[in-house]
Amino acid sequence: MGVVKTLLGDVQLIRAGEFVKVGLGDEVFIDDALHTDNNSSVGILFNDNTRIGAGPNTRFSIDSYHFDNQSQQGQADLSIVNGTLALVGGQLTAKRLDAVKVHTPTTTLTASCSTLSVKVDPLTKEAP
Numbered sequence: 001m002g003v004v005k006t007l008l009g010d011v012q013l014i015r016a017g018e019f020v021k022v023g024l025g026d027e028v029f030i031d032d033a034l035h036t037d038n039n040s041s042v043g044i045l046f047n048d049n050t051r052i053g054a055g056p057n058t059r060f061s062i063d064s065y066h067f068d069n070q071s072q073q074g075q076a077d078l079s080i081v082n083g084t085l086a087l088v089g090g091q092l093t094a095k096r097l098d099a100v101k102v103h104t105p106t107t108t109l110t111a112s113c114s115t116l117s118v119k120v121d122p123l124t125k126e127a128p
Contacts, residue, residue, distance in 0.1 A: 001065055002028040002046040006053070009040025033061035036083065048074065049090030050100065058083025063103070067092060079103040082122040089114045 004011075004026045011022040014033040022034065028044055036042055036058045043053045048067040054060055060080040067074035073095045078085070080102060092099040098110040104120050 001030065002044045002052075002062070004028065004042060005045045005051075006041070006043030008042075009056075010037040011035070011040050011042045012037075028062060030062055030065055033059065035059045046076070046090060048072075048092045050076065050092055051088040051090070052078070053086045055084035055086075058085060060085055074099065076100045077103065080118060080120050081105065082120050084117070084119045086117040087115065089116075 004022055004024055007022060007024050012035045013020045013022045013026065013028070014035065022042060028034070034042060034054060036054050036056055038056055041053065041055050043051065045051055046065065058080065059082055060078055063077040063079055065076045072091050074092055076092060076099065078101070085102065087100065087102065089100060093114055100110065102109045102116065102118055104118060109116060109118060
């Protein structure tokens with residue numbers, strides 16, 4: 001589904017409640033969560049060529065992901081609890097701009113263009 005392509009510093013993968021240190025080339029799956037430490041970042045490449053980058057002190061999860069190679073269609077849902085996340089759409093957003101959704105504590109964003117970036121401050125309790 002997805003592969004860790006870039007890695008800087010310490011990044012933890014949380015899978016089925018277990019914490020595992022992330023390495024280059026590691027696969028990520030639905031229901032995985034990732035957490036970057038201070039001065040750390042991670043980049044993931046998905047099957048449809050969608051790319052996601054997470055900056056320092058970020059926690060996000062892959063809630064759902066589906067991509068059909070034949071029809072070149074599918075969808076993805078991600079959630080970010082805190083930190084920064086950047087997305088560059090691949091074949092999912094080439095067919096349907098709303099195919100990728102990013103959920104924050106206060107709202108849901110759709111990748112209504114080929115790129116999307118979001119920053120979530122855990123101290124902010126409501127949308128501006």
